[in-house]
Amino acid sequence: MNLKKVYWIIWKDIMLEIRAKETIGTMLIFTFLVLVIFAFSFLQPGNRVSSEIIPGIIWVTIAFTGMLGLNRSFLPEKNNDCILGLALAPVEKSMIYFGKVAVNFIFLAGVELLSFPLMAVFFNFRIQGPLLYFILVLLLGTVGFSGTGVFLAALSANTRTSEILLPVVLFPIWIPLILGAVKASGLVLAGRLSDPLWVQSFWSWVRLLAVYDVIFFAVSFMLFDYVLEV
Amino acid sequence: MLNEKKNKLFLRIFIGLVFLVMATAQYLIFLWVPEEKTLGVVQKIFYFHVGAAWVAFFAFFIVFVFSILYLATQERRWDRVSAASAEIGTVFTTIVLVTGPIWAKSSWNTWWTWEPRLTTSLILWFIYLAYILIRISAGDVERKAKLAAVFGIIGFLDVPVVFYAVNWWSVSHPMLFGQGKMNLASDMLLTLQVTVAAFTLLYFYLLEKGIAVFRMQDEVNKIKDRLREITD
Numbered sequence: 001m002n003l004k005k006v007y008w009i010i011w012k013d014i015m016l017e018i019r020a021k022e023t024i025g026t027m028l029i030f031t032f033l034v035l036v037i038f039a040f041s042f043l044q045p046g047n048r049v050s051s052e053i054i055p056g057i058i059w060v061t062i063a064f065t066g067m068l069g070l071n072r073s074f075l076p077e078k079n080n081d082c083i084l085g086l087a088l089a090p091v092e093k094s095m096i097y098f099g100k101v102a103v104n105f106i107f108l109a110g111v112e113l114l115s116f117p118l119m120a121v122f123f124n125f126r127i128q129g130p131l132l133y134f135i136l137v138l139l140l141g142t143v144g145f146s147g148t149g150v151f152l153a154a155l156s157a158n159t160r161t162s163e164i165l166l167p168v169v170l171f172p173i174w175i176p177l178i179l180g181a182v183k184a185s186g187l188v189l190a191g192r193l194s195d196p197l198w199v200q201s202f203w204s205w206v207r208l209l210a211v212y213d214v215i216f217f218a219v220s221f222m223l224f225d226y227v228l229e230v
Numbered sequence: 231m232l233n234e235k236k237n238k239l240f241l242r243i244f245i246g247l248v249f250l251v252m253a254t255a256q257y258l259i260f261l262w263v264p265e266e267k268t269l270g271v272v273q274k275i276f277y278f279h280v281g282a283a284w285v286a287f288f289a290f291f292i293v294f295v296f297s298i299l300y301l302a303t304q305e306r307r308w309d310r311v312s313a314a315s316a317e318i319g320t321v322f323t324t325i326v327l328v329t330g331p332i333w334a335k336s337s338w339n340t341w342w343t344w345e346p347r348l349t350t351s352l353i354l355w356f357i358y359l360a361y362i363l364i365r366i367s368a369g370d371v372e373r374k375a376k377l378a379a380v381f382g383i384i385g386f387l388d389v390p391v392v393f394y395a396v397n398w399w400s401v402s403h404p405m406l407f408g409q410g411k412m413n414l415a416s417d418m419l420l421t422l423q424v425t426v427a428a429f430t431l432l433y434f435y436l437l438e439k440g441i442a443v444f445r446m447q448d449e450v451n452k453i454k455d456r457l458r459e460i461t462d
Contacts, residue, residue, distance in 0.1 A: 148384075151384070152381075152384075155364070155377055155380060155381065156364075158368070158373060158377060159364065159367040159368045159369065159377065160367045160368075160369055161363075161367040165363060165364065165367055168359070168360050168363055169360040169363070169364065169381065171356070172353055172356040172357045172360055172385070172388065173357075173384065173385065173388050175353055175388075175392055175395075176388070176391040176392050176394075176395040179395045179396070179399060180395055183398075183399065201398075204398060205398070208391075208394065208395055208398070211391070212391055215387060215391070216384070216387075219383065219384055219387060220384070223301075223380050223383065223384070226301055226376050226379070226380050227376075227377070227380055229376070
């Protein structure tokens with residue numbers, strides 16, 4: 001593994017984003033809009049929102065926003081056959097995969113970072129468990145999202161119906177990740193660290209997230225050559 | 231030529247066998263096996279449900295194996311097996327998802343529960359549909375085969391993870407199958423075994439037909455290409 005090459009892929013995409021300013025801004029505005037729509041659907045003015053639906057709101061928002069970013073990670077490369085240039089570049093294809101995953105992770109994490117204060121304000125919730133645990137769940141979830149997301153985005157970019165194919169292909173694969181992330185962050189938000197049952201079920205969900213990340217990273221890493229080759 | 235004749239004979243015998251076992255299974259289900267005490271006649275759908283579920287998961291395992299084979303060897307015939315198996319699997323998963331709620335309504339008085347097996351079947355169905363959509367929208371033959379093979383592998387690996395996740399999720403709900411196996415009366419078990427055997431044989435029969443259709447498609451495409459070359 002050559003970190004320097006991965007770094008160049010990251011640099012290229014970040015530079016592109018800094019100059020064009022197309023993706024992150026749109027993702028952010030979209031996130032805010034989704035949150036407002038959730039507020040309309042679940043909130044009754046004057047009442048507190050039930051804390052059970054907060055983790056669902058968080059992760060559905062992240063999933064939808066992530067989809068926007070993923071569509072931007074390979075489709076623009078098809079203009080002027082840039083994807084061919086990328087595939088011909090003297091780096092292993094798996095380095096391209098790592099670079100793209102890292103870029104997606106950075107974008108998504110940035111959006112999360114900027115939108116969480118807003119979520120807390122809109123829905124008036126507090127993280128009752130340790131913040132570090134919450135960050136751990138967020139990290140594992142976002143890594144998994146970008147890992148499988150970039151892989152399947154590269155796959156669907158090769159088809160004729162790429163933008164509409166991606167969600168249909170991606171959501172079934174994301175389901176265990178979304179389920180684990182929603183449950184784990186729900187446990188942190190409720191937060192009862194003294195309860196051994198709580199601790200046990202929290203860690204079993206975290207373990208599921210970690211196992212998911214490892215499995216799909218390994219498989220995507222091995223199969224990425226075939227996806228970019230065509 | 232002789233070989234082809236032999237193949238044809240073998241196929242005829244196989245079709246006869248499928249028919250025989252399937253007919254036996256129907257006889258056992260509808261005439262021979264006693265009705266369940268509390269559920270009555272509705273319980274008979276259980277045999278079809280389990281048989282179809284077995285084939286649905288088995289077909290996806292075949293997709294997985296032949297996807298790996300295709301990526302390793304790049305031979306078209308392995309891709310044809312995956313493609314045919316995925317289509318059959320989709321049909322059988324649909325049967326599972328239709329018979330499941332009918333059975334659930336009469337035995338648990340609800341159309342749908344988020345029981346691990348039922349939920350996993352639903353996700354399996356979505357994965358199958360995604361697989362077929364990739365095949366439809368991939369464009370040329372080689373790309374179609376490659377992308378579908380990749381998704382066949384990753385989709386298959388997703389299924390056990392979904393099962394474990396849903397299993398943990400539904401810990402607080404009643405586990406309907408509970409400790410390992412349901413207690414089945416011996417003649418019910420026999421009926422179930424024959425039905426599963428019949429469905430498996432039916433799967434292989436359909437698989438052979440499916441592969442033949444895909445082979446013909448490939449041949450037609452080849453002829454079309456040649457015609458185009460001649461006319462150009």
